[in-house]
Amino acid sequence: MARPPSGAVKTAVAPTRSPNGWPVWGHDVVVAKLRHSVASGRVAHAYLFAGPDGVGKTTLAVSFAQALCCQDGTRPDPGLPCGTCLACRKIARGVHPDVETFGLAAQAALAEKSGGKHLSLSIETVRRLASATALRPMEAGRRIVLVEDAETMQGVAQEALLKTLEEPPSSVVLVLLADDAEALLPTIRSRCRLVDLRPVSRATVALALVESGVAQEQAAEIAALAGGRPGWAFRAAGDPALLEGRRAAVDRALGWIAGSTYDRLVAAVRLGDAFQKRRAEVFADLDTLLGVWRDALLLRANLPHYLTYRGHAERLDGLARGWDLDALHRAVCAVQTCLSDLEANVRPRLAIEAMVLQWPTSSPQR
Amino acid sequence: MKVSCLQENLQRALAQVSRAVATKTSLPVLGNVLLATDDGRLRVAATNLEIGITTWIGASIEEEGKVTVDARLLAEFVNTLPNAPVTLRVEPAKFSLNVQSGRDKAGINGVDAEDFPVIPRLEGDAYVATVDPQVLRDMISQVEFAAATDESRPVLAGVLARFEGQRLTLAAADGFRLAVREGELAEPVPDRLDAIVPARAMRELARILGDQTEPVRLAITPNQSQLLVRVGETEFLSRLIDGTFPDYKQIIPKEFATRLEMGRDAFLNAVRRASYFARDNNDVVRIEARAGEEEFTPGSIEVSANAAERGSSQSFVDASVSGPEAQIAFNSRYLVDVLGVLRNGQVLIGVNGSNQAGVVQPVGLEGYTHVIMPMVIGAN
Numbered sequence: 001m002a003r004p005p006s007g008a009v010k011t012a013v014a015p016t017r018s019p020n021g022w023p024v025w026g027h028d029v030v031v032a033k034l035r036h037s038v039a040s041g042r043v044a045h046a047y048l049f050a051g052p053d054g055v056g057k058t059t060l061a062v063s064f065a066q067a068l069c070c071q072d073g074t075r076p077d078p079g080l081p082c083g084t085c086l087a088c089r090k091i092a093r094g095v096h097p098d099v100e101t102f103g104l105a106a107q108a109a110l111a112e113k114s115g116g117k118h119l120s121l122s123i124e125t126v127r128r129l130a131s132a133t134a135l136r137p138m139e140a141g142r143r144i145v146l147v148e149d150a151e152t153m154q155g156v157a158q159e160a161l162l163k164t165l166e167e168p169p170s171s172v173v174l175v176l177l178a179d180d181a182e183a184l185l186p187t188i189r190s191r192c193r194l195v196d197l198r199p200v201s202r203a204t205v206a207l208a209l210v211e212s213g214v215a216q217e218q219a220a221e222i223a224a225l226a227g228g229r230p231g232w233a234f235r236a237a238g239d240p241a242l243l244e245g246r247r248a249a250v251d252r253a254l255g256w257i258a259g260s261t262y263d264r265l266v267a268a269v270r271l272g273d274a275f276q277k278r279r280a281e282v283f284a285d286l287d288t289l290l291g292v293w294r295d296a297l298l299l300r301a302n303l304p305h306y307l308t309y310r311g312h313a314e315r316l317d318g319l320a321r322g323w324d325l326d327a328l329h330r331a332v333c334a335v336q337t338c339l340s341d342l343e344a345n346v347r348p349r350l351a352i353e354a355m356v357l358q359w360p361t362s363s364p365q366r
Numbered sequence: 367m368k369v370s371c372l373q374e375n376l377q378r379a380l381a382q383v384s385r386a387v388a389t390k391t392s393l394p395v396l397g398n399v400l401l402a403t404d405d406g407r408l409r410v411a412a413t414n415l416e417i418g419i420t421t422w423i424g425a426s427i428e429e430e431g432k433v434t435v436d437a438r439l440l441a442e443f444v445n446t447l448p449n450a451p452v453t454l455r456v457e458p459a460k461f462s463l464n465v466q467s468g469r470d471k472a473g474i475n476g477v478d479a480e481d482f483p484v485i486p487r488l489e490g491d492a493y494v495a496t497v498d499p500q501v502l503r504d505m506i507s508q509v510e511f512a513a514a515t516d517e518s519r520p521v522l523a524g525v526l527a528r529f530e531g532q533r534l535t536l537a538a539a540d541g542f543r544l545a546v547r548e549g550e551l552a553e554p555v556p557d558r559l560d561a562i563v564p565a566r567a568m569r570e571l572a573r574i575l576g577d578q579t580e581p582v583r584l585a586i587t588p589n590q591s592q593l594l595v596r597v598g599e600t601e602f603l604s605r606l607i608d609g610t611f612p613d614y615k616q617i618i619p620k621e622f623a624t625r626l627e628m629g630r631d632a633f634l635n636a637v638r639r640a641s642y643f644a645r646d647n648n649d650v651v652r653i654e655a656r657a658g659e660e661e662f663t664p665g666s667i668e669v670s671a672n673a674a675e676r677g678s679s680q681s682f683v684d685a686s687v688s689g690p691e692a693q694i695a696f697n698s699r700y701l702v703d704v705l706g707v708l709r710n711g712q713v714l715i716g717v718n719g720s721n722q723a724g725v726v727q728p729v730g731l732e733g734y735t736h737v738i739m740p741m742v743i744g745a746n
Contacts, residue, residue, distance in 0.1 A: 097415050097483040109392045127517055134520030135605040136591035138415060139484050169608030
């Protein structure tokens with residue numbers, strides 16, 4: 001059943017139409033290609049939109065669905081949905097019967113007992129999808145089926161989806177959204193048109209925010225923190241708590257690297273012990289840490305223009321001066337090694353401690 | 367919107383559409399019923415996106431408008447009202463419905479009617495055929511149970527409706543059995559047309575046909591996406607399944623080596639008796655046909671089942687057997703299903719050896735064929 005795409009930007013600050021015609025900022029080449037395929041009527045039966053969380057996958061998919069279902073027959077370019085007809089409005093609100101979204105949120109809503117954890121798309125959801133795709137459209141000429149969180153599907157669920165991908169009904173366009181295309185079976189990837197969404201340039205994200213009415217200065221800060229993810233930027237612009245949380249995370253990371261070797265090790269042990277229960281948070285913290293070390297390296301190299309955490313530049317600058325470029329580079333490498341070790345299931349405490357011990361000592365060398 | 371109608375009519379309409387109200391859905395509006403003024407009447411509609419039911423009731427309309435509200439809540443409230451006029455009112459630009467009858471009133475919060483799916487109407491440009499409602503109901507009941515219940519092949523979860531000339535054919539199959547029933551249309555249709563209707567929707571349609579006597583009109587929307595059926599003051603909608611139904615005619619054997627004819631009741635009883643023993647042995651019942659000893663003595667068939675743990679049973683049914691002696695094994699549930707929908711009378715079973723599909727047909731009644739794949743008979 002249709003349901004509001006949960007990944008879509010739903011805040012007070014909504015994206016406006018970007019120069020590429022869709023309310024999708026950045027990804028101009030991708031949008032141009034999709035617009036052309038709608039306009040020329042050469043639409044593939046399955047797409048795979050891949051890119052990090054917040055990069056614009058759902059927004060892109062919603063715009064694509066609108067372009068395919070728009071009822072305004074008089075629009076000059078069929079690849080450009082009017083945005084005002086009943087179909088366009090219904091799709092934007094997530095209530096169009098022919099644009100159905102299957103994802104972790106929808107799965108949780110339909111689950112027998114509420115409150116259960118939904119960490120991966122289940123085979124039942126895939127089966128529900130298969131029987132739903134078998135039906136002819138209700139209102140539009142086509143049916144668009146969005147599969148959010150596709151990367152969370154386990155092997156059996158992916159194999160069940162293969163059947164639908166192999167013999168899709170003629171009226172259906174399947175759009176898989178995945179944070180990581182590599183998590184999907186090669187047989188699934190090869191049956192979809194792969195649309196790779198790369199991080200969007202900082203200037204574009206800032207412009208997108210300014211166009212939606214965010215003040216210039218705030219837009220610049222958010223864009224820097226967003227890491228090329230317009231979706232995250234819009235969420236942060238509408239939700240001060242998110243922005244505050246990010247700032248606090250940077251403060252934590254700064255405090256960590258400013259501490260003595262002993263303090264660093266204590267923090268490492270604490271983080272290592274938290275890993276099992278709050279895996280995602282620990283990864284996010286280490287990611288922030290990586291950004292902070294990178295910023296320190298950039299500051300030391302006199303390249304302040306590329307900083308991620310501008311707001312913290314002053315404090316970081318004081319720290320960075322104490323170390324030379326080589327030491328900073330080693331620190332960045334150490335964090336990266338730690339991240340890949342954790343991915344490879346090295347004992348978390350060990351991996352994080354080993355990282356900390358490779359950092360330059362906090363007593364300035366001067 | 368401001369409308370008044372009789373409680374009785376509203377209650378009936380709400381009960382009628384309630385079958386199409388979605389119970390579990392991620393699109394909350396599907397749990398609602400649509401109330402809309404329509405050409406001097408009140409239109410009541412519900413859909414779960416597989417089927418949709420729309421009905422019209424007489425009402426005096428003071429102000430046009432539409433709204434959707436929770437179907438269950440409205441029905442529950444209306445059901446308990448006295449049989450008297452009910453006023454339905456929606457303030458302009460608001461989505462809450464005021465229901466009033468005498469001193470009883472309720473305000474039910476609703477949703478913008480625009481969010482409700484557009485339910486297509488039976489209009490002139492659709493493909494239309496007319497059929498007797500009781501014939502159609504009969505046809506559905508004899509076919510729908512053979513459709514697949516698992517969704518691994520969506521096409522088989524549906525019933526094929528083929529309009530051709532003056533004939534309507536319904537067919538359903540699940541890979542182990544096939545049911546085909548032909549019926550007459552009131553007038554010939556111009557072109558052949560196939561539509562695959564979900565079996566669940568077919569059952570719902572049979573229920574709506576009830577004891578109707580007026581001919582019903584069947585239509586397929588121009589984009590071949592929905593089946594619309596007009597039954598009196600009610601319109602039933604079913605979405606169609608996308609795909610091509612397997613060529614079922616290839617599966618039906620043209621002739622049989624051995625033909626068994628017997629009374630349906632006696633045979634059904636024998637199969638039921640055997641089925642209790644077959645339960646622990648994959649539902650296998652064996653049928654063994656023996657010709658009469660002389661030309662004019664009747665033959666008989668033995669219906670037997672055995673389960674190693676539980677025991678065994680044998681029953682004998684008088685039958686006229688033509689052709690060589692034969693034995694074959696079927697799934698008892700399939701036999702019970704098909705014999706259950708055949709009327710009292712004689713049934714014919716056609717067999718071409720124990721590894722070939724068997725056919726069940728009513729004797730003396732054209733147009734119904736049921737094919738069942740046999741089960742493997744062990745060395746036993």
